[in-house]
Amino acid sequence: MYSGLAAQYHLHDPVERALLPQGRFDVPLTVSDAMFAADGSLAFDDNSQSGLWGDVILVNGSPWPVMKVQRRIYRFRLLNASISRSYRFSLSTKDPVTVVATDGGLMPVSQQVSSWRHGSAERYEVLIDFSKYLSGTRIELRNQSNKNNVDYDFTNRVMAFDVTEEPVNIADPSWRTIPTLLASSTAMDLKAGQALKTRTMRVKRDNGRWTIAGTTWEEVVNSNYQKVIADPDLDDVEIWQIENSSGGWFHPVHIHLVDFQILSRNGKPPFPYERGPKDVVYVGEDETVRLLMKFEHHRGKYMVHCHNLPHEDHDMMAQFSVGLKKGDIDPNDPITAAPAHFEPD
Ligand SMILES: [Cu+2]
Incomplete structure (x- = not known):
């Protein structure tokens, strides 16, 4: 990039x-x-x-x-x-x-x-x-x-x-038209009361490595891609609370699969410009953000990572599963989901 x-x-x-x-x-x-x-x-x-x-x-x-x-x-x-x-x-x-x-x-x-x-x-x-x-x-x-x-x-x-x-x-x-009312969306129509679960995740530097929710991508690899930091069922609604207790770093955290609504930042409403469907949230210094999301449409495993790419590369990335029970075959596994096949003329 x-x-x-x-x-x-x-x-x-x-x-x-x-x-x-x-x-x-x-x-x-x-x-x-x-x-x-x-x-x-x-x-x-x-x-x-x-x-x-x-x-x-x-x-x-x-x-x-x-x-x-x-x-x-x-x-x-x-x-x-x-x-x-x-x-x-x-x-x-x-x-x-x-x-x-x-x-x-x-x-x-x-x-x-x-x-x-x-x-x-x-x-x-x-x-x-x-x-x-x-x-x-x-x-x-x-x-x-x-x-x-x-x-x-x-x-x-x-x-x-x-x-x-x-x-x-x-x-x-x-x-010369500046519209006011625009469009609804799944993420922005969600209400916090629909959430079945609140998960808390920290973003921090730990022994020189960037971690997210207490893990690194190396730990995911070492688990043979089994380790997940969250396991919602399909169509579950959850709140993810992401905490950055450092004054020295900011982290743009990107969650794959879903769009989310930012409920709050340090207990206050989100900034006016971020009151729309999001998939990256700026987790600034000493900030805690609460995100509301629905895991719909696809089962499988998806990534969550910091979008400061040196952070991501060293090694601030994890994964979550959607609609999978322990030991289930991932229907969207990139290796096995669509195996190459030969089509003769
Ligand atoms: Cu970061």
């Missing part, structure tokens, strides 16, 4: 087509950072497995790009593809953006924010209204950073938008 193997594919449906800008006004922004050696090759230093912080910010692979925009609303799909860095994005004008979707799709209600904290692998979709700026104006997307990142002279800058005189097609109502 550090070498650039990260991209977006976009899913469309009639609901978002009716609500949000489409086509050239629906723009992927994949943000990452890198450090380069004198000969232009990528350099790598993971600071004793704590993380890599580059001094160059890339958007869709280009350093600090500039995009020409019309005087209308644009939809940007922001993915943080940095292997460690987290961002706090804001506009140079201090104007708010409107968040319309999170990792798992549209939020129930759009949210206006003047900045947002964005960890690795999180996705936020935002609307920026350029109609209020005169042509010739430059608006910058900036990074105010967060605790425990390593910042350099220009890591506070991400990209810029130059407002042009290109005529706006006002027959397309999305040019």
Whole structure:
């Protein structure tokens, strides 16, 4: 991923087509950072497995790009593809953006924010209204950073938008529409009272190794892939409480299979911009988050890991099972589920 193997594919449906800008006004922004050696090759230093912080910010692979925009609303799909860095994005004008979707799709209600904290692998979709700026104006997307990142002279800058005189097609109502009500989803319709169980998991560095829920991936391998940190039945609803008692690290924790609803962070409501279906949660310094999720559609074993990739690689990854009893054959085992077979002509 550090070498650039990260991209977006976009899913469309009639609901978002009716609500949000489409086509050239629906723009992927994949943000990452890198450090380069004198000969232009990528350099790598993971600071004793704590993380890599580059001094160059890339958007869709280009350093600090500039995009020409019309005087209308644009939809940007922001993915943080940095292997460690987290961002706090804001506009140079201090104007708010409107968040319309999170990792798992549209939020129930759009949210206006003047900045947002964005960890690795999180996705936020935002609307920026350029109609209020005169042509010739430059608006910058900036990074105010967060605790425990390593910042350099220009890591506070991400990209810029130059407002042009290109005529706006006002027959397309999305040019100036900021929708409020968006869409429901399984995760956001869940109620905490439906949960059958609450599980508590700690994320911490233990004897120099990154652990999650008291385990490492090596322990999973050594168990012949039998060790699981949770074993909900199919269609069970659970609360997972993830605790980071360190002031020295943040962890973007990614749970496979499910989308979840963030119930609380340190006992308070989640930030406005994260009130949508999520599959990565920023577990900041000294933060405890409570997540509500339903394990539906698929039985099998799924991973949960930190998305700071040096943390994940050393060795902050575990697995949980869904709908499997002890000793059951995993129907989705990647080795045996779909064995290769020969089809003669
Ligand atoms: Cu981590």
